[in-house]
Amino acid sequence: MKIGYPCINRTVDCSGNKTFRLKSYSKDRLVQTIENNLSCLLKILKFNIVNNILFFRITSDLIPFASHPICTYNWQEHFLSKFVEIGSIIKNYNVRISMHPDQFIVLNSIKPEIVDRSIAELKYHAQVLDLMNLDSTAKIQLHVGGIYNNKQKSLERFCENYNSLDRSIKSRLVIENDHRLYCLKDCLKIHEKTGIPVLFDVFHNKIFNCGESIKDSYSLFSKTWDKSDGLPMLDYSSQKPGKTAGVHAEAIDKKDFLRFLETTKSFDFDIMFEIKDKEKSVLRIMEIVKSDPRFIILNEVRI
DNA sequence: TCACGTCAAGCAGAT
DNA sequence: ATCTGCTTGACGTGA
Numbered sequence: 182m183k184i185g186y187p188c189i190n191r192t193v194d195c196s197g198n199k200t201f202r203l204k205s206y207s208k209d210r211l212v213q214t215i216e217n218n219l220s221c222l223l224k225i226l227k228f229n230i231v232n233n234i235l236f237f238r239i240t241s242d243l244i245p246f247a248s249h250p251i252c253t254y255n256w257q258e259h260f261l262s263k264f265v266e267i268g269s270i271i272k273n274y275n276v277r278i279s280m281h282p283d284q285f286i287v288l289n290s291i292k293p294e295i296v297d298r299s300i301a302e303l304k305y306h307a308q309v310l311d312l313m314n315l316d317s318t319a320k321i322q323l324h325v326g327g328i329y330n331n332k333q334k335s336l337e338r339f340c341e342n343y344n345s346l347d348r349s350i351k352s353r354l355v356i357e358n359d360h361r362l363y364c365l366k367d368c369l370k371i372h373e374k375t376g377i378p379v380l381f382d383v384f385h386n387k388i389f390n391c392g393e394s395i396k397d398s399y400s401l402f403s404k405t406w407d408k409s410d411g412l413p414m415l416d417y418s419s420q421k422p423g424k425t426a427g428v429h430a431e432a433i434d435k436k437d438f439l440r441f442l443e444t445t446k447s448f449d450f451d452i453m454f455e456i457k458d459k460e461k462s463v464l465r466i467m468e469i470v471k472s473d474p475r476f477i478i479l480n481e482v483r484i
Numbered sequence: 485t486c487a488c489g490t491c492a493a494g495c496a497g498a499t
Numbered sequence: 500a501t502c503t504g505c506t507t508g509a510c511g512t513g514a
Binding site: 238284 | 504510
Binding site for chain 2: 200202203204246248249251283284285286287290292295298299302326327328329361362
């Protein structure tokens with residue numbers, strides 16, 4: 182069991198998700214931005230390792246415009262040695278990696294051009310992980326997509342489009358229950374048809390579910406992960422008090438999380454904290470869970 | 485140097 | 500018709 186956080190670290194003195202406007206695109210600007218983002222990613226990973234944070238979500242902004250037609254530069258080759266270096270650190274310290282393409286990626290869209298763009302973006306994500314030589318336990322998590330007034334048809338369209346994907350994408354793609362359209366049960370249906378693993382979002386499930394009992398949820402989603410997929414992944418967050426349902430909290434609610442650990446003590450998975458203050462909440466929780474035998478702890482790491 | 489409108493891209497429900 | 504939330508900031512123009 183590992184605990185991680187997504188994309189951004191506010192403690193290190195760099196920003197690993199720098200980008201620029203499409204209007205100001207140039208090869209030089211691209212190279213310079215990627216250079217910054219990759220160096221910062223390495224810095225964040227080292228920070229994480231020293232602090233026993235062994236799960237991390239890499240930002241989709243790593244390579245700006247990677248799947249946009251404007252980007253014809255071979256960044257893959259130009260930065261190959263950097264990718265390999267980062268990948269070695271990840272593997273040497275047994276770090277778990279995920280990525281989460283953003284809301285524009287809709288594999289079950291009714292518009293073919295959106296599906297095409299989405300596949301191009303998935304290809305970019307898979308490529309990043311491939312260039313780092315990571316195995317199939319490094320995952321790309323995606324929501325099922327839209328409903329378009331017909332959930333059954335839209336669900337089937339997801340399965341068809343998933344089946345047509347390259348092996349390199351399929352081996353990394355997992356689906357996640359969202360907070361208003363596709364519940365855990367829907368995702369499990371898709372798993373039955375395609376074999377795709379299901380990532381469980383505890384917070385989304387609280388806001389929107391199809392009546393699955395909490396206890397069942399953990400064993401049901403865990404079973405969708407094969408040995409080659411690694412430990413099941415789970416997204417965890419708390420509601421920001423006084424905000425509309427679905428808004429993520431600023432910091433982790435310690436009591437709520439300890440209760441969660443208690444109810445799930447017969448399971449093992451990797452937990453992603455979707456919390457605004459990122460690594461700070463993870464560090465606070467790490468202090469508490471250090472003694473929990475389920476957690477993987479590195480001792481006295483120098484890097 | 486700073487504030488703030490806007491940024492490649494989608495969807496659906498709320499306002 | 501427009502805004503909100505989604506992993507979220509950060510770019511860059513205008514003063």
